Amino acid sequence: MDHCATSPGTVESLEAELRELSHLMMAPRSGECLPCYLLRIVGDGCRGHTVTDHWRRMAAPNAVRLRRMLSDLGACCCECQVFAWVYDIRPAFKELFVAAARRGDLEPPHCRGVRPGSVQPCIYWERKLFCESHQPKGCW
Numbered sequence: 001m002d003h004c005a006t007s008p009g010t011v012e013s014l015e016a017e018l019r020e021l022s023h024l025m026m027a028p029r030s031g032e033c034l035p036c037y038l039l040r041i042v043g044d045g046c047r048g049h050t051v052t053d054h055w056r057r058m059a060a061p062n063a064v065r066l067r068r069m070l071s072d073l074g075a076c077c078c079e080c081q082v083f084a085w086v087y088d089i090r091p092a093f094k095e096l097f098v099a100a101a102r103r104g105d106l107e108p109p110h111c112r113g114v115r116p117g118s119v120q121p122c123i124y125w126e127r128k129l130f131c132e133s134h135q136p137k138g139c140w
Helices: 007-025 034-041 051-060 066-072 081-087 091-103
Strands: 087-089 125-127
Touching: 034 051, 034 081, 051 081, 066 081, 081 091, 087 091
Parallel strands: none
Antiparallel strands: 087 125
């Protein structure tokens, strides 16, 4: 008997399990803010705004102007721009994130939480402040 052979039903079952696992992994945690979610899901990668759009649909469905707000603040083209132009870790919490990276944690520290539907970041994050001449203006 060939133990490596799989029946079509088994393959379909595995595919269904993988889809469900992917959905669970991509789901925003309860009260998870956008910057914490992006850091956890995207990390150093960049996927346009697909992850941001998924977070908005799941965590803040009424925030229909979220992409416009991010674009106005400089993150017009992709998620990595959210960290380049919009949010930074507050100085009081930087060591927490550095320590997690040093330990080799697979995920950053858990989000401190925001109210349901909010697009505000949790207390880990602060808005970057740039003078007008250094603020990006749309996509370049």
